[in-house]
Amino acid sequence: GQSLEQPSEVTAVEGAIVQINCTYQTSGFYGLSWYQQHDGGAPTFLSYNALDGLEETGRFSSFLSRSDSYGYLLLQELQMKDSASYFCAVRDRNYGQNFVFGPGTRLSVLP
């Protein structure tokens, strides 16, 4: 089967850096995605990692270690608008190469 774990909540202040971790268990790992979802909104794509290492896109970076079954999303120079839920999702060969989503991490950015 497949299971993903993320912290349920994270709180940080504006301008700070925050890291949201994701651990997964599957025998069919293909890649790891991150999505952002504001309250009442739709998920929007942030990043995808298929290989080990760090991918940087502006203030957001995503890291993957396949040997550790672990990834994280790094948000720098936090802004109030970054307050949202963040989901990791594993693309899994055992699920027809579809994505299995984690439970989500709610990030609150304080002034």
Place this chain on the structure above:
Amino acid sequence: NAGVTQTPKFRVLKTGQSMTLLCAQDMNHEYMYWYRQDPGMGLRLIHYSVGEGTTAKGEVPDGYNVSRLKKQNFLLGLESAAPSQTSVYFCASKGLGPYNEQFFGPGTRLTVL
């Protein structure tokens, strides 16, 4: 481009009623998905389609049916609604090849009484 659209945005059903949710995308994507999201949880895949005329079961398919008669449309049907199907339903689409970004619609909030 409208991206991914869903209709309706809200719906209230009584137990046992049926309804169809419509998803449309104008990006010529091959893959389309239906997810449900319950409070405090991630998205769970109901059904998906890898192309026009094809559908397959996801993680939680029971009580739902789907059809993809046209490439741009993906319909989700509830045959006999149950309170356990109260949820927010999201449709998504994805292109072929190495592109792994799923584009999501705005969601349909369904309440079954």
